[in-house]
Amino acid sequence: MCPPAMALTNDDEFQKGVKHLFENGVSKLPNKYILPVSDRPKVDKEHPNAAKSSLKLPVIDFGELQGPNRSQVLNSLSSACEEYGLFQVVNHGIPIEAIRSMIDVSTRFFGLPYEERAKYMSSDMTSPVRYGTSLNQRKDSVFCWRDFLKLVCHPLSDVLPHWPSCPMDFKEVAATYARETKWLFIRITEAILESLGLWGATTEEKTEEDDEILKQFHDGSQLMVVNCFPPCPEPDLTLGMPPHSDYGFLTLLLQDEVEGLQIQYKGKWITVEPMPNSFVVNVGDHLEIFSNGRYKSVLHRVFVNPAKPRLSVASLHSLPFNSMVGPSPKLIDQVNPRRYKDTDFATFLEYISSCEPKKKNFLESRKLT
Numbered sequence: 001m002c003p004p005a006m007a008l009t010n011d012d013e014f015q016k017g018v019k020h021l022f023e024n025g026v027s028k029l030p031n032k033y034i035l036p037v038s039d040r041p042k043v044d045k046e047h048p049n050a051a052k053s054s055l056k057l058p059v060i061d062f063g064e065l066q067g068p069n070r071s072q073v074l075n076s077l078s079s080a081c082e083e084y085g086l087f088q089v090v091n092h093g094i095p096i097e098a099i100r101s102m103i104d105v106s107t108r109f110f111g112l113p114y115e116e117r118a119k120y121m122s123s124d125m126t127s128p129v130r131y132g133t134s135l136n137q138r139k140d141s142v143f144c145w146r147d148f149l150k151l152v153c154h155p156l157s158d159v160l161p162h163w164p165s166c167p168m169d170f171k172e173v174a175a176t177y178a179r180e181t182k183w184l185f186i187r188i189t190e191a192i193l194e195s196l197g198l199w200g201a202t203t204e205e206k207t208e209e210d211d212e213i214l215k216q217f218h219d220g221s222q223l224m225v226v227n228c229f230p231p232c233p234e235p236d237l238t239l240g241m242p243p244h245s246d247y248g249f250l251t252l253l254l255q256d257e258v259e260g261l262q263i264q265y266k267g268k269w270i271t272v273e274p275m276p277n278s279f280v281v282n283v284g285d286h287l288e289i290f291s292n293g294r295y296k297s298v299l300h301r302v303f304v305n306p307a308k309p310r311l312s313v314a315s316l317h318s319l320p321f322n323s324m325v326g327p328s329p330k331l332i333d334q335v336n337p338r339r340y341k342d343t344d345f346a347t348f349l350e351y352i353s354s355c356e357p358k359k360k361n362f363l364e365s366r367k368l369t
């Protein structure tokens with residue numbers, strides 16, 4: 001039986017999120033979600049796969065990093081971060097079971113009744129767990145077609161008691177997944193630091209300074225965002241997430257098998273085809289700043305579709321919450337003068353709570369002219 005059509009007259013209904021709208025049988029996109037024409041995704045109805053293009057986005061085989069091809073892998077990594085600000089990583093060492101279980105438990109979480117999910121709604125940006133919709137549901141003038149669950153992951157033992165206890169296995173599965181992605185983040189960061197000439201792989205090459213940088217990342221912040229994009233009645237009028245860059249150092253993104261993620265490359269939107277059991281790694285604003293502009297944070301967005309629900313899990317990693325992020329002194333010289341001001345999370349949080357984050361505006365505000 002079809003669910004009853006809902007009276008969509010009240011803005012409060014939208015605060016309950018898009019999963020709630022979908023479950024109540026919304027058949028027309030409410031005005032609250034309709035983007036101005038210039039911001040719409042421009043789906044080419046006759047050639048829906050046009051955005052796929054023949055462009056091959058970089059795929060890095062992490063299994064090769066330990067073998068004789070290490071320097072080629074580091075070169076590919078460096079080119080990917082310079083040119084696209086993104087790569088996909090395969091043979092990464094995270095057990096497939098941990099990945100499948102995370103997708104499965106997240107799907108079951110979003111399948112819970114609204115009242116159960118709503119227990120975690122909070123307007124406190126620093127809360128260890130936060131359920132919500134759109135980007136900033138108290139500020140966004142146009143909502144995006146996305147619900148989310150945000151979990152602070154560090155220090156894990158402190159935050160774990162606050163995480164959802166329903167489904168019953170949620171904490172255990174999500175904690176395992178958080179530990180695994182932290183481990184992979186550290187491996188990728190070692191490779192990135194080495195590719196920037198800032199870290200020695202072998203003990204003979206390593207300096208105390210090298211160990212110090214890595215120690216900071218070990219103690220760094222980690223935020224996990226589970227994104228839920230239900231089928232949308234009029235997907236060409238809205239977006240799951242508007243164009244943005246991630247503010248941290250690196251994001252390890254797990255997408256299920258449904259397309260949705262696009263990156264901007266040479267002025268065009270390119271779909272990042274889901275690859276089973278791989279991770280999409282995004283260069284975030286902090287890495288762009290830290291590398292003094294050599295690596296570029298990637299502008300990306302999410303489109304939605306009328307038929308299939310989509311789920312993604314983004315793990316955002318960075319330096320400790322109170323650390324200042326600035327260009328590495330080793331990457332500043334006369335040819336490459338400092339390009340960015342130092343910045344911290346507090347400045348970023350202030351920024352996003354005071355305005356709608358658009359494109360790479362935050363990063364632009366940190367640039368030295």
Ligand SMILES: O=C(O)CCC(=O)C(=O)O
Binds near residue numbers: 227
């Ligand atoms: O769902 C996706 O593919 C991307 C999600 C994303 O960009 C984010 O959570 O910051």
Ligand SMILES: [Fe+2]
Binds near residue numbers: 244246314
């Ligand atoms: Fe993102």
